[in-house]
Amino acid sequence: xxxxxxxxxxxxxPARPHPGPALPAWAGAIAGGLLVLTLVVLxxxxxxxxxxxxxxxxxxxxxxxxxxxxxxxxxxALLHGHVAEAWQYNPLTIVLLPVVAWLAAREVLGRTTxxxxxxxxxxxxxxxxxxxMVAAFGxxxxxx
Numbered sequence: 774x775x776x777x778x779x780x781x782x783x784x785x786x787p788a789r790p791h792p793g794p795a796l797p798a799w800a801g802a803i804a805g806g807l808l809v810l811t812l813v814v815l816x817x818x819x820x821x822x823x824x825x826x827x828x829x830x831x832x833x834x835x836x837x838x839x840x841x842x843x844x845x846x847x848x849x850a851l852l853h854g855h856v857a858e859a860w861q862y863n864p865l866t867i868v869l870l871p872v873v874a875w876l877a878a879r880e881v882l883g884r885t886t887x888x889x890x891x892x893x894x895x896x897x898x899x900x901x902x903x904x905x906m907v908a909a910f911g912x913x914x915x916x917x
Contacts, residue, residue, distance in 0.1 A: 801885035816852040820845040840865055840911040865910050 820826045831839040843863035850859035851867070860867055883889035895903070 796884045801881050804881050812852065815845070815849055820849050837915045838911070840907050840914075865907065 818825075826845055829839055829842050831837065832842050841863070844866040847859040847862035847866040848870075850856075850862060851870075856867070879890050879892070
């Protein structure tokens with residue numbers, strides 16, 4: 774018997790068709806090109822003071838940092854190899870970056886090739902806990 778209770782073990786659903794429309798193969802190349810262009814712009818231009826980077830509407834209205842505030846600056850710092858600086862800007866970005874990258878790659882590959890990789894299934898309480906942790910991060914970061 775496994776030491777981890779079955780309720781806490783993640784369930785990987787087998788690959789199955791995605792409900793979204795299939796895209797032509799060149800769409801993946803365009804998505805990859807746009808990603809590279811975005812990373813080059815983010816590497817070249819520091820987010821502070823640039824007019825073309827998005828501004829946080831929540832921060833503009835309230836003066837408080839949302840859970841995503843500092844994410845662009847954190848990504849810029851990561852591209853320059855400054856992990857500690859990126860962590861100062863937004864630790865949530867550092868933690869969630871591998872998850873977002875995996876989900877984005879799964880989406881592009883699935884839509885262009887028709888082969889969808891397994892997707893972890895979280896029960897409702899898992900999604901609620903994840904949302905609660907993001908909300909708690911947003912509250913705690915404004916206490917300082």
